[in-house]
Amino acid sequence: MRRHLKWLILASLIFSAGRAFPQDASDERAPDTMQARVLACAACHGQQGQGTNNDYFPRLAGKPAGYLYNQLLAFKEGRRKYPPMNYLLAYLPDPYLQRIADYFAQERPPFPSLPAPSVGADVLARGQRLVTSGDPDHHIPACASCHGAALTGMEPAIPGLLGLHSEYISSQLGAWRYGTRTAAAPDCMQLVAARLTDDDVTAVAAWLSSLPAPSSASPVQRDAIKMPLACGSEPK
Amino acid sequence: MSGVHVRAFHFVGRFIGPLIGSLIGPLVGHIAWRRAWTAIWLGTALGVSASAAHAAQSSTDVIARGEYLARAGDCIACHTVPGDKLFGGRRPMVTPFGTLYTPNISSDKEYGIGKWTSEQFYTTMHNGRSRDGSLIYPAMPFGSYTKVTRADSDAIFAYLKSVPPVKQRNKPNELRFPYNNRSLLLGWRTLYFHEGEFVPDKSQSIEWNRGAYLVQGLGHCSMCHTAINALGGSSESQAFEGGLIPMQAWYAPSLTSNKEAGLGEWSTEDIEALLRSGVSHRGAVYGPMAEVVFDSLQYLSADDIRSMAVYLKTLPQRTADTSPAPAAAGSAKAGLEKAASEKDRQYQLGSKVYDAQCAVCHGAMGHGKPPDFPPLANNQSIQMTSAVNPIRMVLIGGYAPGTALNPAPYGMPPFAQILGDEEIAAVVTFIRTAWGNHGAPVSIKDVNDLRSVPAE
Secondary structure, eight states: OOHHHHHHHHHHHHHHHHHHHIIIIIIIIOOSSSHHTHHHHHHHHTSSSOOOOOOOOOOOOOHHEEEEEEHHHHHHTSSSHHHHHHHHHHOOHHHHHHHHHHHHHHHOOOOOOOOOSSSSHHHHHHHHHHHHHBBGTTTOOOHHHOOOTTTSSSSBBBOOOSSSOOOHHHHHHHHHHHHSSSSSSSSSHHHHHOOOOOOHHHHHHHHHHHHHHOOOOOOOOOTTTTOOSSOTTTOO | OOOTTTTTTOOOOOOTTTTTHHHHHHHHHHHHHHHHHHHHHHGGGTTTHHHHHHHHHHHHHHHHHHHHHHHHTHHHHHHSSTTSSSSSOOOOOTTTTTTEEEESSSSSTTSSSSTOHHHHHHHHHHHOTTTTBBBBOTTHHHHTTTOOOOHHHHHHHHHHHOOOOOOOOOOOOOOOOOTEEEEEEHHHHHHHHHOOOOOOOOOOOOHHHHHHHHHTTTTHHHHHHHHHTTSOBOHHHHHHHHHHHHTEEEEEOOOSSOOOTSSSSOOOOHHHHHHHHHOOOOOOOOOOHHHHHTTTTGSSHHHHHHHHHHHHHTOOSSSSSOOOOOOGGGGGGGOHHHHHHHHHHHHHHHHIIIIIIIIIHHOSSSSOTTTBBBTTTTOOHHHHHOOHHHHHHHOOOOOOOOOOSSSSOEOOOTTTTSHHHHHHHHHHHHHHHHGGOOOOOHHHHHHHHHHTTTOO
């Protein structure tokens, strides 16, 4: 009996040793998490969507899920054009895009410290005026009148404007003006951006990028703000 | 997203894959179902006329079968602009000869094929001639579709006639002289087009024949996986041995039994998993093949996918892997010592980049975490002679397609924006030569040439 036991122990040792190699080689699975699934996004947008030092890759974290989903869908279908994004999303099902949007919408990483804008005090003052009060003479509503007094956006589809590099903001406003970025009709941002001058764009982008992190990064609740104009992306 | 390239496919629609299987399968069992199905597509071979089989089915069944076959043929890939109306056409196909715009094949009587007859449709599929008799450019894979049976062609036609009409005029092609002269196609057809329906090989199993029918016919796999020459033709002697996809800068790997580059070491199960779900324990699909899986293969029945895998496993390798080697591979001739020290330096840098950027998913030893993080060690697409695919994957990354079996795929990040050409050349050289991989090194120029190619 004892001899049998010895053989049994020996055999089980050999068996387990034999199994060790394939486990090392290929049995390990990728983590079953959204964080692991969106590693492809992290190289440009940061692991939690906090953004990176690159001027043109925006922060995603904390933006409303509806806004992020609209952008993912627009990139997938080519309505928003940026080949690296169009390519990455081309063969992803819409429900999965929603999960990706939900993931980044829930993240709350710290805000980055952005480089101080290299513009004069007068330009910053103009930016502040446009952001907080708009320019009634030119029918330009204040950014805050839709994006919220804290500029953290509104559920479900109006994005926050903080933590973004000024280059990113001005390039997006430019894209709205020239029609290379569009949204569901009525395309309110296209209407607003078309009324801005180049100097307005520079001023708004500089002021927004100079603002400190908000006390709460969350967008305000749906319908919390009475918007001055209708937007196709923001359902009533 | 500027358009489809001649050799890219896709597709959309609802799948009716196991239609016949779900109706008949439970009653008569797998083998008998297979026989019944075979009788339909082999038609006259088993003494059942195609028209009799056709008549036996209700028109709904024919339309459902046509939809399934249209998926297998990936009609949607070229004939639908992503996000636009089904089969409305106008998708640009960039070719070395200019840009073609696919025609509207919806049921619209004015702009689509609403006024066509099934006979005219079959002539297009089988013989590459349009309704008015004009020759069709071989961007339409009639060289493959010629193998499709009349019954299957009729089913696809019935399905297309059932989809909503799209009122959208065709867009004229923009081909350069002399390719805009269709009479040139007569010469092309003489050289490269062999008309004729699929003829079953009686020495092979029903399963093998079904797979061959799908791979050679509707699947039109040879459009990418057989190399084409400057005239846009392909040689049968190099069938399925792989080739660079023109205008797209992706290399379609060999499907033959070649151990280095082909499917020689793949199990049938791994091939099935790759085709149906987009991922497998040997590797995943990206780029043009992700589109094929997303639009077409994920909708095929498990039986049909298995048949394709069974057939693919038997493809012989006729010639050696002749894909173009990266420029760096030739540098060894310039001076062995210099090349050796350069290779060593590149390997060291590559190893450092790998540990910092890649090892977290692909593992210190390149084993990956399959199927979601693909293995790089002993992965043919990494070490095959052409280095285009690994270089592009590092530059632009990619997601495996989201499929019914893998609805939330993992993705590879693009590194073009954080790694320079030298670092990418080094890390690709590293993964091509580490862990027993025996690929050739790649040069900085190889990477630089591909950096400017838009992600697609």
